[in-house]
Amino acid sequence: MTASLSLPSYYQATANRKISTTPLMGDVKADVCVIGAGYTGLSAALELAQAGFKVVVLEAEAIGFGASGRNGGQICTGFSSGQGKIEAQLGKADAKRAFGLAEEAKQLIVDRAAKHKIDCDIRWGYLHCIPKAHQFNHLQEWHDEYEALGYGGNTLLTKDELEQKLGTTIYHGALRESHAGHMHPLNYCLGLADAAIKAGAVIHEHSRVIEVSTGSSPWARTDKGKVSAKFMIIGGNAYLGNLVKPLEGHVMPVASYIIATEPLGEDRAKALIADNEAVANTNFIVDYYRRSADHRMLFGGRASYSGRTPAALGEYMRPRMTSVFPQLKDVKIDYAWGGNIAITSNRIPDCGRLSPTVYYAHGYSGQGVALAGMYGKLMAEAVRGQAERFDLLAKIKHLPFPGGKLRTPLLVAAMAYYRIRDALS
Ligand SMILES: Cc1cc2nc3c(=O)[nH]c(=O)nc-3n(C[C@H](O)[C@H](O)[C@H](O)COP(=O)(O)OP(=O)(O)OC[C@H]3O[C@@H](n4cnc5c(N)ncnc54)[C@H](O)[C@@H]3O)c2cc1C
Incomplete structure (x- = not known):
């Protein structure tokens, strides 16, 4: 079993194309310098290269190294905050x-998948499952809110109806969306990179930006070169550190x-999620899971705000999975x-300008598979x-989050609070 924070192994093992680029060497000039080759940066790079801009993308590691190459692949609706918080800030019409x-x-x-022939196994259907019976009212409100927004195609499922679709009895009902779903996230990311390169963008992997100037004539420096540009787009997201x-x-x-289990075979996989939907529970500390194209269970969750990596990740995650599907207690975990x-x-999500020519977008809060590409497009x-x-x-x-030594302990405390809230609600 492979367990590592830095190896998105299942996705790497099933990546359907390989892109290799060279590190930045020397000083270059560009119209746009993009930091980060995830969905945000690549989406912006693709749009701008297609429009004839000279685009240089600097990626510290490899294309899709960050969240875009290792996420749950769930294509979600709206914003992680819920619509209410957006309305409170923008008013109903703009929200x-x-x-x-x-x-x-x-x-x-x-x-993009159609236009650029990106084979990333897109599947539609999403089940939001409630762990407690009294939460059904919440699903009804959610359903009605979507209707009011003009977003239809959603159905409420009772416990019995849900049990026809999922091989578990732990939930008390679900909201089913027809227009949300899942895909292979790394293959989509690699496809975006390929399309951006074909459109004329230059991507330099293994080119960590170690210094930036974010004034009106921005530049970014790596240990071997420097890009000076008219515009800069910052798409480093959770991996940016303290660079800016x-x-x-x-x-x-x-x-x-x-975690990704061993291949279960089609029949066994179908007995877990009959119609191949993406699934999540409605807890704050969410379990999210789905079937893979080769009939594995990909089961995610267990946020850690403390920054520690559990020593044996597979065994750390297995109890979450078996609390939903006890029938998987003996399966092998191939990847974690x-x-x-x-x-x-x-x-x-947070976006803005640091100067008239320097843009940033990040903080999709666990819901960036679709949104990050859109924010990249909007920056373009x-x-x-x-x-x-x-x-x-x-x-x-x-x-802003508090800085300094207080930052991590405050978030760890917040997580403990949300765990208790999930248990009691
Ligand atoms: C385990 C996990 C599960 C998730 N599941 C889902 C899900 O199911 N559904 C969903 O909607 N969202 C999910 N997300 C969130 C989603 O993946 C992200 O919101 C999205 O991929 C963000 O894309 P991005 O391009 O902004 O950032 P990233 O993909 O993280 O890309 C940032 C890139 O910037 C590079 N970089 C950073 N600093 C520098 C530097 N100094 N110089 C050069 N390059 C730099 C990094 O190496 C990285 O490649 C999940 C995330 C994780 C981690």
Whole structure:
């Protein structure tokens, strides 16, 4: 078994293309310098290269090394914060426009996969399952909120109906979405990179930016070179560290873990999730899972705010999986890995400008598979002089996380609180 925070092993083992690039050497000039080759950076790079801009992407490790190559693959609706927090800041009409952008984010995946022939195994259907019977009211409200937003195709499932679809009896019902789903996240990311390169973008892997200037003539320096550009797009998300001083405290990295069982065979996999939907429970500390194309169970969850990596990740995660599917207690776990999610204090993504030519977007708070690509696209629109949609989202305010020594202990305490809240609610 492989257990590592830095090896998204199952996705790597099933990656359907290999892209190799060279590190940045020497000084180059570009129209746009992009930091980070995840969905955010690659989406912006693709749009801008297609529009004729000279784009250079600097990636510290490899394409998809960050969350984009190691996530649960769940294509979600809306924002992690829920619509209410967006309405409180933007008002109903603009919040509805923001929801529309999140809807467009899902379609963007479909369109790009079709246009650029990205084989990433997209599947539709999403079950949000309630651990407690009294939470059914919450599902009804959720359903009605979606209807009011003009987002249809959702059904409420009773406990009995859900048990026809899932091989577990632990839930008390679900909201089923037809227009959310799952995919192979690394293959989508590699496909985006391939499309960006074909459109003319230059990607340099193993080119960690160690110093930036984010004024009106931005530049980024690695240990072997420097990119000077008219525009800069920062897409380092949870992996950015303290590189960009003004962004410190905007997001908090939170580790989340996933295991992949051995292949179970189609019949056994279908007995767990009959219709191949993505599944999550409605807890704050969420379990999320799905079947893979080769009939494994991919089971994720167990956020860790303390930054520690559990020693035997597979065995750490197995009890979560068997609490849902006791029938998997003896299966082999072939892969286990983790990655960092960037959360914001209000769980709404954070985007903005550091100067008139330097843009950033991050903090999708566990819901960036679709959103990150959209924020990348909106930054590209802004660079091209159409900033209206970007500015709608950039208006949203965020409280910074406390800095210094207090930061981690406060988040660990917050997690303990949410664990208790999940247990009692
Ligand atoms: C385990 C896990 C499960 C998740 N599950 C889901 C899910 O099921 N559904 C969902 O919607 N979202 C999920 N997410 C979140 C989602 O994956 C992210 O929101 C999304 O991938 C963010 O994309 P990004 O491009 O902004 O960041 P990333 O993909 O993290 O990319 C950032 C890149 O920037 C690079 N970088 C950082 N600093 C530098 C530097 N100094 N110089 C050069 N490069 C740098 C990094 O190496 C990295 O490759 C999950 C995340 C994790 C970790």
